[in-house]
Amino acid sequence: MTKWVYSFGGGKAEGRADMKNLLGGKGANLAEMSNLGIPVPPGFTISTEVCTYYYGNGETYPPSLKDEVMAALAQVEGDIGLKFGSTADPLLVSVRSGARASMPGMMDTILNLGLNDKSVEGLAKRSNDARFAYDSYRRFIQMYSNVVLGVDHHNFEEILDEVKEDKGVSLDTELDADDLKKVVAKYKDKVAEQLGKPFPQDVHEQLWGAVGAVFGSWMNQRAITYRRLHDIPAEWGTAVNVQSMVFGNMGSDCSTGVCFTRNPSTGENAFYGEFLVNAQGEDVVAGIRTPQQLTIAGKNAQSSDLPAMEECMPEVFKELNAIRHKLEAHYKDMQDMEFTVQQNRLWMLQTRTGKRTTNAALKIAVDMAREGLISRKDAIKRIDPASLDQLLHPTLDPKAPRKILGRGLPASPGAASGKVVFSADEAEDWVKNRKERVILVRIETSPEDIGGMHVSEGILTTRGGMTSHAAVVARGMGTPCVAGAGEIRVDYAAKTLKVAGQVVKEGETITLDGSTGEVFIGAVATIQPELTGDFGTLMEWVDTIRTLKVRANAETPLDAATARKFGAEGIGLCRTEHMFFDPKRIIAMREMILAETEKGRRAALAKLLPYQRQDFIELFEIMQGLPVTIRLLDPPLHEFLPNSEAEIAEVAKEAGVEPSVVKARNAALHENNPMLGHRGCRLGITYPEIYEMQARAIFEAAVHVSRDTGRTVVPEIMIPLVGAKRELDLMKASIDKEAEAVFAEQKYSVHYMVGTMIELPRAALLAGDIAQTGEFFSFGTNDLTQTTFGMSRDDSGPFLEVYRAKGIYEHDPFASLDQAGVGELIKIAAERGRATRPGLKLGICGEHGGDPASIHFCQGAGLDYVSCSPYRVPIARLAAAQAALGGSSSSGTA
Numbered sequence: 001m002t003k004w005v006y007s008f009g010g011g012k013a014e015g016r017a018d019m020k021n022l023l024g025g026k027g028a029n030l031a032e033m034s035n036l037g038i039p040v041p042p043g044f045t046i047s048t049e050v051c052t053y054y055y056g057n058g059e060t061y062p063p064s065l066k067d068e069v070m071a072a073l074a075q076v077e078g079d080i081g082l083k084f085g086s087t088a089d090p091l092l093v094s095v096r097s098g099a100r101a102s103m104p105g106m107m108d109t110i111l112n113l114g115l116n117d118k119s120v121e122g123l124a125k126r127s128n129d130a131r132f133a134y135d136s137y138r139r140f141i142q143m144y145s146n147v148v149l150g151v152d153h154h155n156f157e158e159i160l161d162e163v164k165e166d167k168g169v170s171l172d173t174e175l176d177a178d179d180l181k182k183v184v185a186k187y188k189d190k191v192a193e194q195l196g197k198p199f200p201q202d203v204h205e206q207l208w209g210a211v212g213a214v215f216g217s218w219m220n221q222r223a224i225t226y227r228r229l230h231d232i233p234a235e236w237g238t239a240v241n242v243q244s245m246v247f248g249n250m251g252s253d254c255s256t257g258v259c260f261t262r263n264p265s266t267g268e269n270a271f272y273g274e275f276l277v278n279a280q281g282e283d284v285v286a287g288i289r290t291p292q293q294l295t296i297a298g299k300n301a302q303s304s305d306l307p308a309m310e311e312c313m314p315e316v317f318k319e320l321n322a323i324r325h326k327l328e329a330h331y332k333d334m335q336d337m338e339f340t341v342q343q344n345r346l347w348m349l350q351t352r353t354g355k356r357t358t359n360a361a362l363k364i365a366v367d368m369a370r371e372g373l374i375s376r377k378d379a380i381k382r383i384d385p386a387s388l389d390q391l392l393h394p395t396l397d398p399k400a401p402r403k404i405l406g407r408g409l410p411a412s413p414g415a416a417s418g419k420v421v422f423s424a425d426e427a428e429d430w431v432k433n434r435k436e437r438v439i440l441v442r443i444e445t446s447p448e449d450i451g452g453m454h455v456s457e458g459i460l461t462t463r464g465g466m467t468s469h470a471a472v473v474a475r476g477m478g479t480p481c482v483a484g485a486g487e488i489r490v491d492y493a494a495k496t497l498k499v500a501g502q503v504v505k506e507g508e509t510i511t512l513d514g515s516t517g518e519v520f521i522g523a524v525a526t527i528q529p530e531l532t533g534d535f536g537t538l539m540e541w542v543d544t545i546r547t548l549k550v551r552a553n554a555e556t557p558l559d560a561a562t563a564r565k566f567g568a569e570g571i572g573l574c575r576t577e578h579m580f581f582d583p584k585r586i587i588a589m590r591e592m593i594l595a596e597t598e599k600g601r602r603a604a605l606a607k608l609l610p611y612q613r614q615d616f617i618e619l620f621e622i623m624q625g626l627p628v629t630i631r632l633l634d635p636p637l638h639e640f641l642p643n644s645e646a647e648i649a650e651v652a653k654e655a656g657v658e659p660s661v662v663k664a665r666n667a668a669l670h671e672n673n674p675m676l677g678h679r680g681c682r683l684g685i686t687y688p689e690i691y692e693m694q695a696r697a698i699f700e701a702a703v704h705v706s707r708d709t710g711r712t713v714v715p716e717i718m719i720p721l722v723g724a725k726r727e728l729d730l731m732k733a734s735i736d737k738e739a740e741a742v743f744a745e746q747k748y749s750v751h752y753m754v755g756t757m758i759e760l761p762r763a764a765l766l767a768g769d770i771a772q773t774g775e776f777f778s779f780g781t782n783d784l785t786q787t788t789f790g791m792s793r794d795d796s797g798p799f800l801e802v803y804r805a806k807g808i809y810e811h812d813p814f815a816s817l818d819q820a821g822v823g824e825l826i827k828i829a830a831e832r833g834r835a836t837r838p839g840l841k842l843g844i845c846g847e848h849g850g851d852p853a854s855i856h857f858c859q860g861a862g863l864d865y866v867s868c869s870p871y872r873v874p875i876a877r878l879a880a881a882q883a884a885l886g887g888s889s890s891s892g893t894a
Contacts, residue, residue: 001064002062003068004046004050004064005044005065005069005071006019006022006023006044006047006072007042007043007044007072008027008030008031008034008040008042008043008044008045009034009041009042009076009244010034010042010079011034011037012034012035013030013031013032013035014031015028015030015031015032015045016031016032016035017032017331020100021048021100021236022047022049023047023048023098024045024048024097024098024099024100024238024241025099025100025102025352026045026096026097026098026241027045027047027098027239029351030043030241030243030350031045032330032351033348036326036327036330038323038326038327038348039345039346039347039348040347040349041080041243041244041245041246041349042075042076042079042080042244043076043093043242043243043244044069044072044073044241044242044243045098045241045242046065046240046242047239048099048100048237048238048239049237050065050215050239051215051218051237051238051240052237054215055215055218055237059215059216069207069242072242073242076093076242079244080244082244084114084207085114085119085203085204087118087119087121087122088122088125088126089122089126090115090119090122090126091244092112092113092115092123093113093114093207093242093243093244093245094109094110094111094112094243094245095109095110095113095207095210095211095213095214095240095241096110096214096240096241096243097109097217097218097239097240097241098238098239098241099236099237099238100236101232101236102352102353102355103230103232108213108214108220109147109214110140110144110147110210110214111139111140111143111280112137112139112140112143113140113144113210114206114207114245115136115137115140116201116202116206117201118201119203120134120136120137121133123136124177129250130177131175131176131180132247132249132250133177134180134183135172135180136247138160138180138184138187139280141156141184141187141188141191141199142156142187144206144210145187145190145191145199147210147213148209148213149191149194149195149199149209151190151194151195155194156187156190159183159187159190160172160183163175163186173278187199207242211242214238214240215240217238218237221448222448222450225450225454226450228804229450243349246340246342246349247280247340248276248278248279248280248340248342250278250342251278251343252277252278253341254277254278254340254341254342255275255276255277255279255309255313255316255340255341256276256280256338257273257274257275257294257338258273258274258275258336258337258338259271259272259273259275259320259324259336259337259339260272260273260335260336260354261325261327261334261335261337261354262334262354262360262364263360264334264336264354264356264357264475265356265357265360265410265412265413265466265475266357266360266363267356267357267359267360267362267363267364267367268363270295270298271294271295271298271321271324272294272295272298272466273293274291274292274293274294274465275291275294275339276289276291276292277292277312290306290465290484291465292304292306292307292309293308293309294308294309294310294317295308295309296308296310296311302409313341313344316344316346320346323337323346323348324337327351329373331351331353332373332374333353333354333364333374333382334353334364335351335352335353336350336351336352336353336354337350337351338350355472355475356475357412357413357475358383358388361382361383361384361387362383362391362534362535362538363534364382365380365534366379366534366537366538367534376541377545377885379538379541380538380541380878380881380882381882383538385876385878385879386852388535388874388875388878389872389875391529391531391535392531392566392871392872392874392875395414395415395526396415396511396513397525397526397527398527400524400525401524402520402524403521404518404519404520404521405488405499405502405504405510405519405520406485406487406488406499406500406518407485407517408460408461408462408482408483408484408485408517409465409466409471409482409483409484409485409517410513410515410516410517411468411471411475411482411484411517412459412479412481412514413480413514413515414479414480414514414515415480415511415512415513415524416457416458416480416512417437417457417509417510417522417523417524418436418437418438418439418457418510419436419439419508419509420439420441420497420504420507420508420509420510421438421440421441421456421507422441422490422495422506423452423492424440424448424449424452425452426438426452427451427452427453427456428451428452428455431455431456432455437457438457439456439457439459439460439510439512440452440453440456440458440459440460441461441490441497442459442460442461442462442470442490443461443463443490443492444461444463444464444469444470445459445461445470446469450473453470453473453474453477453479454477457479457480458479458480458481458482458512459474459479459481459482459483460481460482460483460485460488460512460519461483461484461485462484462485462486462489463483463484463486464483464484465483465484468484470483471483474514480512480514481512481514482514482517485499485517487499487500488519504521509521509522510522511523511524531565535874538878539567539874539877539878541881542877542880542881543877545881545885546877546880546883547880547884548855548858548859548863548864548865548880548883548884549569549864549865549866550567550569550865550867550868550873550877550880551563551568551570551571551572551629551845551865551866551868552566552568552571552572552867552868552869553571553572553573553574553575553845553849554571554573554574554619554870555574555575555576555615555619556578557618557619560618560619560622560623560870561622562870562871564622564623564624566870566871566873566874567873567874567877568626568870568873569865570626570627570629570714571619571626571628572843572845572849572865572866572867573631573718573778573845573867574628574630574631575631575634576612576615576630576633576634576694577633577634577635577639579611579612580633580640581640582611584611588604588605588607589608589640590640590642590651590654590655591603591604591607591654591655592604592608593637593640593641593665594651594657594661594662594665598689601687601690602693605690605693606693609693609697612693612698613700613701613704615697615701616630616697616698616701616702616715617704617705620701620702620705624709624711625711625713626714627714628713628715629716629718629776629778629843629867630698630715630717630718631718631757632684632690632691632694632695632717632719632720632731633683633684633691633694634679634680634720634721635674635679636669636671636677636678637669637678638666638671638674639674641662641665641666641669642662648666675783675786675792676787679720679721680719680720680722680757681721681722681727681731682721684719684731685727685731688734691731692734692737692738695717695734695735695739696738696742698715699715699738699742699750700742702715702750702752703743703746703748703750706750707746707748712751713750714751715750715752715753716752716754716755716776717735717754717755718756718757718776718778719731719732719754719755719756719757720756720757720759721759721783722756722757722758722763722770722774723760723763723766724762724770725770725772728754728756728770728773728774729773732754732773736754739752753775753841754773754774754775755774755778756770756774756776756777757777757778757783757845758777758778758779758784758826758829759779759781759782759783759787760783760784760787761784761787761788761825763829764825764828764829765825765828765829765832767828767829767830767832767836768832768833768835770833771833771837771840772836772837774837775837775840776840776842777829777830777833777840777842777843778842778843778844778845778867779829779843779844779863780845781817781822781844781847781848781849781854782814783846784822784825784826784846785813785814785817785822785846788818788822789813789821789822796814811853815851816848816853816854817848817851817853817857823857823861826844826857826861827861830842841865842862842863843865843866843867844863844866844867845866845867847868847869848866849866849868849872849876850866850868850869850872850873850875850876851879852875852878852879852882854866855876855880855883856879856882858883859880859883859884860883866880
């Protein structure tokens with residue numbers, strides 16, 4: 001019979017850390033801590049399989065679940081000596097979600113469950129603190145009513161504010177027991193008014209309502225959005241953790257907090273965290289009160305006047321610090337922990353692999369490898385390749401002028417400029433419809449803001465600490481964030497923020513420095529990062545592991561130099577058409593297109609030859625003997641012709657023809673489906689003089705650089721859009737003829753290769769024939785995806801999201817390689833091509849060359865290299881190493 005419920009606590013547990021898929025991350029780690037003898041409040045986990053059953057059976061539970069829950073609840077009662085529903089010694093519980101992948105703040109939690117009008121009196125007598133009891137009850141009513149009953153929390157905030165205003169106080173803690181009794185009565189009246197029935201007093205009804213709400217929240221919009229953004233499958237489901245309550249709000253000898261075994265922003269091996277005296281957990285993460293630091297060092301770093309736990313609770317701090325070391329050594333990774341102190345007794349509520357910035361992830365991985373805690377291979381597996389993107393883009397130029405607006409906490413590093421918006425919906429609208437870069441400014445963020453946070457360049461909040469919702473989510477996204485900028489006043493109605501007499505309106509630009517917590521007026525200049533230190537060390541380790549080469553897609557000297565800086569081992573795709581759009585060249589290009597005879601075309605091409613030759617000289621010099629794959633002209637000619645009347649007149653004047661001639665040529669070249677039209681090798685066959693000019697430019701440049709530098713120059717000439725062997729035969733013969741002519745003229749020769757892009761399904765299927773002529777294949781996965789799916793990359797956006805939502809495609813096939821279809825064609829082409837030519841060099845040069853999942857596929861398919869944009873070269877190097885190691889755990893990275 002299937003077991004649905006697993007107990008933990010009292011130094012023992014039915015689960016373990018490696019049961020994360022069944023118990024969720026939270027439940028598995030609570031069990032593991034219990035087994036390690038760490039103080040964990042007793043409780044039980046309802047497995048993820050119940051969630052799967054729930055959604056697969058009309059939102060009902062397995063028949064035996066209720067009995068298993070009652071038995072587990074009785075065990076908790078025995079462990080803690082309290083009774084669920086008792087009016088004298090009531091057991092209160094928390095009910096929390098726990099998916100196998102961390103989803104901070106996305107699903108629902110209920111605290112203090114088990115209180116009603118009678119048990120609150122029992123709690124007051126047992127604790128000898130009526131204020132604490134009624135504070136717990138009002139918190140429970142508000143949370144349960146919002147999460148389970150659907151009563152908006154603002155109803156309760158208004159009541160609480162009214163009671164404080166009537167008493168003339170500003171803080172919740174200034175309300176006494178009688179005040180809180182009034183709050184509770186008003187809360188219950190509001191629930192009855194909103195729902196037409198009283199707040200539930202039956203504690204078992206409360207429990208099952210909370211369990212259902214947690215399972216229900218797995219499919220709420222913010223959780224769905226978070227899963228989509230982080231590629232978490234819906235079928236994984238969530239577990240539910242029911243755990244006996246411990247209280248951080250019973251007085252000055254109580255507290256609650258969140259901590260990390262190392263600094264999640266910098267990676268420094270220093271205890272890091274925040275806590276609040278006389279508070280419950282949501283007070284810390286909600287950012288309602290200013291948190292205190294755990295350590296004296298942290299207090300000094302934040303210039304805080306509030307005492308650190310190390311000062312005001314030294315014995316508890318010492319125990320917490322020992323647990324920190326024990327858990328990190330056990331899990332061999334940085335841990336994110338939640339704790340509560342009840343009457344000077346420490347309880348651990350959660351541990352999980354901590355979210356961290358990419359800089360911190362690199363430092364932690366490298367440091368742990370040097371400390372001997374993990375191996376270098378483990379360190380490589382720890383880093384999410386995609387997260388390196390955070391390191392590869394500009395930071396604020398320290399020399400740039402700037403005007404400070406305000407300061408907050410450096411919650412997530414990096415620099416960002418953008419136009420101010422004040423809601424998540426506005427952020428999405430401005431980015432999608434106005435094509436603007438935005439900074440989302442909020443008093444505090446909530447899980448409902450996830451969509452707007454994702455599209456924003458940066459996030460600024462006026463409340464909250466380093467462990468607030470905004471900080472945690474921003475770090476996970478790699479988005480710069482400044483939190484807790486308390487001097488800034490946000491007015492949502494007026495759509496302004498104010499500080500020190502300065503007003504910034506919606507749509508005005510500000511700049512955030514998430515590394516210092518500073519906010520500036522206007523845009524601040526940036527500089528490129530220096531990729532040294534831990535990044536350099538990890539990349540050295542990576543390059544000793546990987547077998548797949550990494551090249552770059554580059555056609556300008558800047559791109560080529562950037563690619564070399566990032567460790568590219570050659571150019572895998574030089575798109576020569578990009579070279580013709582320069583203002584000095586486009587006129588000659590248009591003359592060539594407008595020419596009515598071959599002689600006229602050759603005359604125009606002769607003007608382009610010196611430019612092309614110099615382009616290739618620069619690339620060959622920068623690459624210093626590394627291979628350079630040059631794709632001959634690919635797009636249809638109409639792309640080079642003007643469309644506006646002014647441009648048409650200018651081209652006509654330069655060409656010495658009437659504007660009507662240009663318009664007629666435009667009309668003649670117009671294609672209904674240019675992606676599948678007169679392009680690629682079809683141009684070379686109909687106008688061979690174009691490819692002849694390009695080939696001559698390549699060989700003259702190669703001879704020049706090789707003779708001058710003494711280095712080997714390795715041009716690889718690539719013919720696009722080949723679908724038949726005869727096409728490639730004709731093009732290779734033409735190229736060979738140009739090579740012979742140049743080498744004879746220069747009395748100097750270089751080795752070169754002629755190959756093709758495989759970007760048509762027909763080419764993949766006929767790869768055995770094509771390989772008789774082609775010396776290398778480069779898979780143009782952008783077009784191969786388009787031609788395999790029969791779907792335009794530029795026009796598929798509106799329906800692709802619908803397809804993903806309906807489960808037709810798991811991923812956008814233009815972002816991550818479709819391994820079932822496109823991947824199968826690549827495998828067929830590789831196998832058939834190498835059957836004909838055993839040494840056939842194989843690579844990919846579409847955008848998939850920088851996608852980690854696609855790189856794993858390329859490793860398995862036996863390709864020699866991937867080529868990607870210069871800024872993705874480090875990502876590809878790391879992904880290639882992980883592929884060689886057989887996978888990536890990517891634990892804890894941002």
